[in-house]
Amino acid sequence: MMTVLVLGGAGYIGSHAVDRLIQKGYDVAVVDNLVTGHRAAVNDKARFYEGDVRDQKFLNGVFDKEDIEGVMHFAAFSIVPESMEKPLKYFDNNTTGMVSLLEVMNKHNVKRIIFSSTAATYGEPKQIPIKETDPQIPTNPYGESKLMMEKIMRWADEAYGIKFIALRYFNVAGAKEDGSIGEDHHPETHLIPIILQVAAGERKELSIFGGDYPTKDGTNVRDYVQVVDLVDAHILALEYLKAGHDSDAFNLGSSTGFSNKEMLEAARKVTGKEIPAKMAPRRAGDPSTLIAASDKARKVLNWQPQFDNVEDIIRTAWNWKQKNPAGYDDQNEAK
Ligand code: NAD
Numbered sequence: 001m002m003t004v005l006v007l008g009g010a011g012y013i014g015s016h017a018v019d020r021l022i023q024k025g026y027d028v029a030v031v032d033n034l035v036t037g038h039r040a041a042v043n044d045k046a047r048f049y050e051g052d053v054r055d056q057k058f059l060n061g062v063f064d065k066e067d068i069e070g071v072m073h074f075a076a077f078s079i080v081p082e083s084m085e086k087p088l089k090y091f092d093n094n095t096t097g098m099v100s101l102l103e104v105m106n107k108h109n110v111k112r113i114i115f116s117s118t119a120a121t122y123g124e125p126k127q128i129p130i131k132e133t134d135p136q137i138p139t140n141p142y143g144e145s146k147l148m149m150e151k152i153m154r155w156a157d158e159a160y161g162i163k164f165i166a167l168r169y170f171n172v173a174g175a176k177e178d179g180s181i182g183e184d185h186h187p188e189t190h191l192i193p194i195i196l197q198v199a200a201g202e203r204k205e206l207s208i209f210g211g212d213y214p215t216k217d218g219t220n221v222r223d224y225v226q227v228v229d230l231v232d233a234h235i236l237a238l239e240y241l242k243a244g245h246d247s248d249a250f251n252l253g254s255s256t257g258f259s260n261k262e263m264l265e266a267a268r269k270v271t272g273k274e275i276p277a278k279m280a281p282r283r284a285g286d287p288s289t290l291i292a293a294s295d296k297a298r299k300v301l302n303w304q305p306q307f308d309n310v311e312d313i314i315r316t317a318w319n320w321k322q323k324n325p326a327g328y329d330d331q332n333e334a335k
């Protein structure tokens, strides 16, 4: 049986991908340097290799041992404000990491990669909803590093026939429904986990960044996709390449927008907690509205997301939070 190699499989999204792949009967190996990930998040049935994607000697060793049919590449840094202050950290880990990975894949004749791209590759959208063919003009180094990774894959396809699917995620949220794995970032920067920290009494209040945007209630509008639905699209994408289709890019979102105030109200309803909040200045680099056109993934990959309601998404995150108040409670480097 051939193996799916998941890079960044100890992270939030990667750990859900590993879990889902195993559930669906795939054989899975994981590479992660645990810089933001958690060893305890990785399903026991996956073989785990601790190391850095940029370390070609290490990576070649993994490819020597494993019989790999395809790669899912989640390993990256992804905090936008940090990327504004430390752009080179992002180009080094994300972009250089991709060069290293493709070199090793080419050497071992592995020809399929499913890649975590992002809405941040589009920058400030000219039209909503955002289509895959819209211009990609990132407004921060994180988005630029990911766009460069998409472009590098394109040329590696031309030269070596390494086929790729770039999946451009919008706002990923929630957790596996049984609450056994979930989101545990240090520092936490994402809206839903921060709201739930306030609900749990770990934070005094939510700061809503910006109330003067040209949206329905003045706060930013985002498109939320449940993490298990999101990883299912990766498995469909891998099967799509295995069926002989060509490289391509797909948005992954719900095609519906929710404002930050609406998200707060939804979380109040789900948790039954008051969740104190105050208005705060805009956060640098935030586009006003991001909503995906995601009919292409539905049509071409036959993606059928199960969650179509943000309250249900928040409920899965709240369940994880209540079952694991201290997250994975490990001491990873970032803690
Ligand atoms: P995460 O930080 O939880 O996971 C990333 C994982 O990669 C971690 O386990 C980390 O230890 C590992 N890693 C990082 N650099 C590495 C390296 N050089 N070598 C080996 N391992 C390395 O992040 P996440 O939220 O799960 O995001 C996963 C991917 O999805 C990222 O590439 C991110 O850019 C992309 N993405 C996330 C979102 C979101 O809403 N969370 C949205 C769009 C795109």
Ligand code: UDP
Residues within 6 Å of the ligand: 080, 171, 189, 190, 191, 192, 194, 206, 207, 208, 209, 210, 220, 221, 222, 260, 283, 286
């Ligand atoms: N946000 C907020 N307060 C917070 C964290 C986030 O108001 O403490 C807002 C943020 O400005 C954005 C939305 O919530 O408008 C989603 O932010 P997140 O960082 O979760 O995802 P992004 O859209 O940046 O990928």
